[in-house]
Amino acid sequence: MKTAKKTFFTQHPFIELEKIISSNNLILFVLIVLIIAINSAGFLSVKWLQSEWTQQYTVYQTKQKLYFDLYRESGYGGFIHAFKNAVLRKKTIYLKSLSTHHQNVEETISKLKSLASTQAEQNKLQDVQNTFHHYWQKYPLLEKAIQENWSAEKLDNRVYVNDKAALEALNDLIALNQKNFNRSVARNNQLIQRVGVYETISLGVILFFSLILFFSMRKKAGLVNNVLKMQKEAVAYKELYEATLDSMVDACIITNEKGIIENFNQIALQRFGYTAEELMGKPIEILIPQGEHKRNHAHYMASSSMHKKVLFKGRELKAITKHGELLSSEITVTPLKQSEDLKYVGIIHDISDRMKLMEQLGSLLNQLRDEATKDYLTGLLNRKAFFEQAHQIWLSAKEQHQPISLLMIDIDHFKQINDSFGHDAGDRVLIEVARVFNQNCREEDLICRYGGEEFVILLENKDEEPALEFASRLKKIVEEISVKEQSEEIRFSISIGVATGDALELNSIESFISQADQALYQAKANGRNRVEIFHTEEKKR
Known part of the structure; x- marks a missing residue:
C-alpha cells in the first residue's frame, strides 16, 4: 500500500500511542491473527471456486457435445436417417454405414451414462438407447427384406420402430443439462459475492479493532514511558496493515471526499498499469470513466450522510486502464471517517473473464437453440419447431377470427x-428452393423443411385467393431458376397443395396439413408442376 501522508494508524491515534504501555500487545496480536485468517479464507475460497467452476463447465460442455452427437445420429445423415432410407429405397448401400453409426451411438450413450448425476438422467438415456437398439435389432430383418425384395407395406410393418419417446427424452436431457448448469452458475455467483463480502469484512475488522485499540490507549493516557517503543510498534502495525492489503486478490483504492486518490495496493497498480507516482493524488476518473463516477457520486454522498457501513457492494461498472482498455468490474465502496475527513475505500473486482464466459455461454445457447429448431441444411424451421409455432399462430387466428392458409410443397x-447428379447436387437444389421461399415469404410466415424434399409454408391472415396467387408465383419463380452441376444445368419444378380456411373451422394443425397433403397428391396426379387446392365435400357440392 502506497501513501502520500500519515494514515489513520499513524496520524490521530499516534498521540495516544505515546501514552500506552506494552499490555496492548495482546490486542495487536489478536488483530493480526484475525486479519491474516480472514484474508487467507478469502484467498482459499477464490481458488476453490475456480477449481469447482472449471469442473462444472467441463462436464456441461462435454454433455452438450455428446447430446449434439446423439441428435445428429437421430437426424439427417445419421443412424435413423440411414435406416429409414434403407427401408424407403430398399438399397443395400444404405446398410453399410449402419454398423458404424450404431457403434457411435453406443459409445456416446455410454459416455453420457458415466456423466449422469441422477437416476432420471440414467432412465432417459436408457430410453434413447432402447430405441436405437430396437432399430439395430431390425437390421438382419431389413437386410433379408432387401435381398428378397419385400413389398413396401410388408417391410414397413415388420421393421417399424416408434422413436418419438426417444427424441422427447433427448430434448428433456438437453433441457435438464442446461437447467443444472444455470443453477450452478447462479450458485457460483452467490459464492463469489460472499467472497467479496469477506474482503469487506476484513477491512471492517481492522477498523473495529483499531477503535478498540484507540479506546484502550485513552485509558492508559499519561503513561509515556514507552513512547519510542510504541512508535516502532505503530510503524510495524502500519506496515503489516499495508502488507495485508497488498495480499488481497482484488484492487483496493482509497480516495478522499472529492474523489482524489490517496491510497491503493499493489494489485491496483498491476491491474491498471500505473506506477505509484502516476496514480497518487489523481482524480478517481483516471480509473473510473467520468460518466460512471458522476452517476454514482451523488449516491456516495447521500449514503455516507446516513452513516451506512457499506454504500453498495457488487455494483457492475467499467474501469479503464492506463492504455485505454475497459475492464468489466464489480465495485464495493465503504465510507471511512478519519477525524473530520471522509474517505472512501473501494474494492474493485475484475469480472472480465466472467463476462467473456457469459458471452461464450450466450453464443453457445443461441447455437444450440438454432440446432434444436432449424434444419441444418437449409436453415429453415424443422418439423418440431414448426408445429410449436404453428399451434400458437392457429390459436391466435382463432381468437381474432382470421383466415389462415397452408402450402404443402414437393420438388418434382x-x-x-x-x-442422376448425386446427393450434393440434390442438396444444392434444396438450398436454392429454400432461398426462394425465404426471399418471397413475409416475416410472419412460417417456412419449414417438412422432410426430404417436402416443405410447408403457413400463411397468416390469407384466404383462398391470395394464397393461390402466392403459390402460383412461387411455382413460377422456381421454374425459372437452376443449379449448375459441372457443365450441366439442373432445372426443376415444384408441385403445391393448398389448404385454406377460417381458423375456427380447423380441428388442429395436423388436420390442416393433411388437407394440404391431399391437395399436393392431386397436383402430382394431375401431372406435377402445378397448384391444387383442397376442397371439402360441401364446397364440391
Missing part, C-alpha cells in the same frame, strides 16, 4: 436429380 422428380 427429386429422386431422379439425386440419382
Whole structure:
C-alpha cells in the first residue's frame, strides 16, 4: 500500500500511542491473527471456486457435445436417417454405414451414462438407447427384406420402430443439462459475492479493532514511558496493515471526499498499469470513466450522510486502464471517517473473464437453440419447431377470427436429380428452393423443411385467393431458376397443395396439413408442376 501522508494508524491515534504501555500487545496480536485468517479464507475460497467452476463447465460442455452427437445420429445423415432410407429405397448401400453409426451411438450413450448425476438422467438415456437398439435389432430383418425384395407395406410393418419417446427424452436431457448448469452458475455467483463480502469484512475488522485499540490507549493516557517503543510498534502495525492489503486478490483504492486518490495496493497498480507516482493524488476518473463516477457520486454522498457501513457492494461498472482498455468490474465502496475527513475505500473486482464466459455461454445457447429448431441444411424451421409455432399462430387466428392458409410443397422428380447428379447436387437444389421461399415469404410466415424434399409454408391472415396467387408465383419463380452441376444445368419444378380456411373451422394443425397433403397428391396426379387446392365435400357440392 502506497501513501502520500500519515494514515489513520499513524496520524490521530499516534498521540495516544505515546501514552500506552506494552499490555496492548495482546490486542495487536489478536488483530493480526484475525486479519491474516480472514484474508487467507478469502484467498482459499477464490481458488476453490475456480477449481469447482472449471469442473462444472467441463462436464456441461462435454454433455452438450455428446447430446449434439446423439441428435445428429437421430437426424439427417445419421443412424435413423440411414435406416429409414434403407427401408424407403430398399438399397443395400444404405446398410453399410449402419454398423458404424450404431457403434457411435453406443459409445456416446455410454459416455453420457458415466456423466449422469441422477437416476432420471440414467432412465432417459436408457430410453434413447432402447430405441436405437430396437432399430439395430431390425437390421438382419431389413437386410433379408432387401435381398428378397419385400413389398413396401410388408417391410414397413415388420421393421417399424416408434422413436418419438426417444427424441422427447433427448430434448428433456438437453433441457435438464442446461437447467443444472444455470443453477450452478447462479450458485457460483452467490459464492463469489460472499467472497467479496469477506474482503469487506476484513477491512471492517481492522477498523473495529483499531477503535478498540484507540479506546484502550485513552485509558492508559499519561503513561509515556514507552513512547519510542510504541512508535516502532505503530510503524510495524502500519506496515503489516499495508502488507495485508497488498495480499488481497482484488484492487483496493482509497480516495478522499472529492474523489482524489490517496491510497491503493499493489494489485491496483498491476491491474491498471500505473506506477505509484502516476496514480497518487489523481482524480478517481483516471480509473473510473467520468460518466460512471458522476452517476454514482451523488449516491456516495447521500449514503455516507446516513452513516451506512457499506454504500453498495457488487455494483457492475467499467474501469479503464492506463492504455485505454475497459475492464468489466464489480465495485464495493465503504465510507471511512478519519477525524473530520471522509474517505472512501473501494474494492474493485475484475469480472472480465466472467463476462467473456457469459458471452461464450450466450453464443453457445443461441447455437444450440438454432440446432434444436432449424434444419441444418437449409436453415429453415424443422418439423418440431414448426408445429410449436404453428399451434400458437392457429390459436391466435382463432381468437381474432382470421383466415389462415397452408402450402404443402414437393420438388418434382427429386429422386431422379439425386440419382442422376448425386446427393450434393440434390442438396444444392434444396438450398436454392429454400432461398426462394425465404426471399418471397413475409416475416410472419412460417417456412419449414417438412422432410426430404417436402416443405410447408403457413400463411397468416390469407384466404383462398391470395394464397393461390402466392403459390402460383412461387411455382413460377422456381421454374425459372437452376443449379449448375459441372457443365450441366439442373432445372426443376415444384408441385403445391393448398389448404385454406377460417381458423375456427380447423380441428388442429395436423388436420390442416393433411388437407394440404391431399391437395399436393392431386397436383402430382394431375401431372406435377402445378397448384391444387383442397376442397371439402360441401364446397364440391
